[in-house]
Structures are given as structure tokens and as C-alpha cells.
Amino acid sequence: MHKIALIALLSLPLFAGFFPQSVHTSIKSVKGDVITLNSKFPVNGMSGVVVHNYGNDLTAITSRIAQTSSDGTASLLSADIIDHDNLPTIKTAVVPKDKVIGGYLYNNVLLLAPDADTYAKVVSSHTKKWIHPDLFALYLSVEGEAGPSKENLKHFAKKYQVGLVYIVRKNSAVLLDPVSGKIVSEKSMSNLPKEGKFPFYMRFEQIDSGWFGSDTTGNYYNTMESL
Incomplete structure (x- = not known):
């Protein structure tokens, strides 16, 4: 099992630039x-x-x-x-x-992060056109979605011209191509918060509709691992 995981990891582009x-x-x-x-x-x-x-x-x-x-x-x-x-x-x-x-529109990136500090550090480290997660949060609320998924990320990416989704996981970061639904890059990350804001960092505390008006409890890292 460990060998299979290692082969899968090495098949991803772990180059210094991170972004294909x-x-x-x-x-x-x-x-x-x-x-x-x-x-x-x-x-x-x-x-x-x-x-x-x-x-x-x-x-x-x-x-x-x-x-x-x-x-x-x-x-x-x-x-x-x-x-x-x-x-x-x-x-x-x-x-x-x-x-x-x-890699069409790969310069347009949605970032899902556990907290404001992590979000700020990532955004300041790369020159990209960052799509703020507030917009994705509003989209999910309007659509009445229960949480982020590969399917609603695909629909959101098509609607708002997002090329990549930068996902901060526990001890790592991955780039998801929302069109194909595949991870196209991965790297390790350190000094991450023990727990993250659920379902991801955004500037809204609550939106009075759909998903955000009901259950807002859950585990950030578990949610990101499922994507």
C-alpha cells in the first residue's frame, strides 16, 4: 500500500513552481x-x-x-x-x-484554506488571479448545496471561469482541475492550524439561506480530503 501511494505521489508534478x-x-x-x-x-x-x-x-x-x-x-x-x-x-x-x-484559465485560481492567515500567505506567495472563496460560498448558498464537492466546483468553475482550485489539506496542498476532477499537482505544507474554519475560510459568518442557514458544523480537513 505504501509503495502504491508513493508511486501515485511521484506521478504528480512536484516541481518547484507547483503550478503546471x-x-x-x-x-x-x-x-x-x-x-x-x-x-x-x-x-x-x-x-x-x-x-x-x-x-x-x-x-x-x-x-x-x-x-x-x-x-x-x-x-x-x-x-x-x-x-x-x-x-x-x-x-x-x-x-x-x-x-x-x-491548462486553459490555469491563472484563475480559487483558494480553499483553513483560516485567514493561511489564505493570506498563499495569495501573497503566487502571482495569480485569485477567485475569493466568498464568491464560491455565495454560489453554494444560492444553489442550496450541502458543501463543496467536485461536482459543484466543476459547475462553479465553468460559470466563473476558474481554471484551478488550490486546496489546503492537512500538511499538504493540492491543485484540483475542476473540469477533469483530477489532482494535477501536490506539495507539502507546514505550520497549518490544527483546525480550520468549516467548511472553508470566507469572510461571511452566516448567510440566511440554504446550507449556511442550517448546519455549519463539521471538520474542515475531512471535507478537503474528500475533494
Whole structure:
């Protein structure tokens, strides 16, 4: 069991930068929902978008993909790119030579932290476009969700253009790609509080609707381990 855990840990990009770099490549071949990239992404689980050229300087994002193998194999995730009820869904099929942006919006990061001090330290350590957890808290309240989950993080990320979720766990930090639902980076962390604010640090004490108006007790670290 320990060997399996070690192999899984080593398969993640534990490089000094922590954040996987966005990459630009193209589609080599398509077979159903299985796509081969001309250049692989730096880590499996990284999602990306497919950009189709319609000619006459007209391009559009048509699909989302996620790398599933280190040989550059990816899976087609969804063609529902635009999150707007009044705009049509793009139905253009993915074809060879379409451009691909891996790590799309990876500079836009939602941080889930145990307390204000940890939040401030992380934000000051990286130059990113930080999406404040207050916005995620409001989203969960409006949606009536019982707590953070991979599913509501995925929906929130699509709605608010979030590329990564930085999650502070007990003695470590991970980066979750909310589109693929996969952890794409991990590193150790120290000097964390013994207990964290449940369900995560935010500036609201209570919101009088849905989840926040009812049970607000729980364990922060247990919640983050489940993501």
C-alpha cells in the first residue's frame, strides 16, 4: 500500500513552481471521444480547450478535453462550452489540426484554506488571479448545496471561469482541475492550524439561506480530503 501511494505521489508534478504551465498544441487524430495530441500536456488530468478555425479570421472554442495518458492521449469531455442560456451550443466536431490550449484559465485560481492567515500567505506567495472563496460560498448558498464537492466546483468553475482550485489539506496542498476532477499537482505544507474554519475560510459568518442557514458544523480537513 505504501509503495502504491508513493508511486501515485511521484506521478504528480512536484516541481518547484507547483503550478503546471499552460501549453499550446494541436489535435493529431480523433477516434470517437479519444483524441491524440501532437504534444502532450505536462501532467495527466490537465484539461484543455479545443479551438476551431472557421476561416476569415473566425475562431471559437468548441470542446473541452482532458489528458488521460502520458503519451498525449486525451478524452473529449464536453462540447457545452458557453455557459449562457441565451447563446446557442456550438456543435462543431473536433477534427485533426484543431488548436488546443492545455491548462486553459490555469491563472484563475480559487483558494480553499483553513483560516485567514493561511489564505493570506498563499495569495501573497503566487502571482495569480485569485477567485475569493466568498464568491464560491455565495454560489453554494444560492444553489442550496450541502458543501463543496467536485461536482459543484466543476459547475462553479465553468460559470466563473476558474481554471484551478488550490486546496489546503492537512500538511499538504493540492491543485484540483475542476473540469477533469483530477489532482494535477501536490506539495507539502507546514505550520497549518490544527483546525480550520468549516467548511472553508470566507469572510461571511452566516448567510440566511440554504446550507449556511442550517448546519455549519463539521471538520474542515475531512471535507478537503474528500475533494
